[in-house]
């Protein structure tokens with residue numbers, strides 16, 4: 351498949367990385383999807399159950415009768431609150447940030463660290479960066495960290511994804527390349543050291559490699575972080591054609607790369623902050639474009655206000671408001687649809703939170719401290735998930751079960767223990783009063 355990125359929405363994006371030549375370039379083929387040999391048949395007369403509305407693969411058998419039904423089918427791709435953006439045409443705003451990131455990688459040959467609050471758009475940004483870098487013929491490898499992630503495991507997997515074609519000792523006609531050989535074949539068994547990985551990567555030629563490590567905050571091993579820092583230092587010192595982009599939840603750079611100040615000179619730290627009103631509007635407009643819905647100006651205004659700069663909330667509200675409109679068999683989303691969306695979104699977010707925390711919010715509501723709690727949630731959203739002692743407004747003891755100190759915070763900041771509590775409290779404080 352030719353990997354040209356199409357569409358008016360991405361004209362500015364697609365010019366960010368300079369193409370190294372004018373040749374066409376290839377993306378990896380999408381894996382073939384296994385199709386069932388024949389569709390299971392359920393006799394309508396026998397059962398009385400709710401049904402899926404659409405056939406997987408977009409085959410709807412011509413059953414969509416109204417515009418609203420057609421829109422409904424498209425809504426799941428127009429707003430994706432439970433997934434990062436993967437289609438560059440749906441990526442709203444962040445133009446300056448993306449430009450800075452690309453310039454850091456391309457012109458300054460720096461490594462980059464992207465940090466910000468939960469749900470602020472880090473992974474979406476990395477997906478877009480990946481596509482743009484591939485377009486400019488970088489070899490890009492994405493890995494997600496988790497509790498217990500180890501250096502050997504992650505970098506062996508990265509090496510297993512890079513063809514021996516890019517190893518300086520191999521000729522393109524070498525049989526090992528024809529047999530699908532990868533850099534991992536050159537690594538010894540057992541635990542990998544930073545020195546071994548550095549030596550291997552120093553042999554790269556004929557490409558530039560971007561290694562993306564997402565969810566870096568979840569990697570709890572201090573040794574892993576230290577090893578990544580050492581690798582970054584080595585890559586920089588030896589001008590190796592490999593750059594790292596790290597992303598994770600943090601309110602500042604130090605939190606994310608604590609213990610490794612030695613690499614500050616070699617990296618660019620990029621905070622990713624709440625979206626401004628224009629960016630949220632663009633997100634909604636992209637959703638309109640992809641679904642065929644039309645949001646009335648008042649409805650857009652409401653989403654801007656209610657999302658409070660969070661792309662996650664804007665996407666969640668956009669999706670539910672669109673569904674509410676299609677339930678009325680309409681394709682124009684109005685302010686009433688937004689009210690209904692807030693209720694739906696609130697129910698959805700509530701289900702994602704531990705019952706104990708929901709009970710704590712209920713307790714705050716009955717004990718008269720909900721106003722202070724929602725002010726704290728708003729502070730957290732505006733301040734990259736960080737809450738300072740003065741934000742508690744005298745309610746430190748009341749809310750102690752909700753919060754915990756941020757590890758390595760220079761200013762003794764706190765954060766909510768449970769991610770979902772912030773959007774839940776925020777939406778609840780803005781829900782229509784009839785509730």
Ligand SMILES: Nc1ncnc2c1ncn2[C@@H]1O[C@H](COP(=O)(O)OP(=O)(O)OP(=O)(O)O)[C@@H](O)[C@H]1O
Pocket residue numbers: 430431432433434435440441442443444467468469470471472473474475599633661662663665
């Ligand atoms: N630039 C954007 N344009 C449109 N939607 C966006 C954008 N950024 C984020 N979103 C939406 O916001 C939500 C959260 O995005 P994403 O998963 O990228 O955030 P994250 O920072 O990686 O979150 P987490 O910290 O949980 O990993 C998703 O629904 C995504 O579709």
Ligand SMILES: [Mg+2]
Pocket residue numbers: 434472473474564
């Ligand atoms: Mg993410």
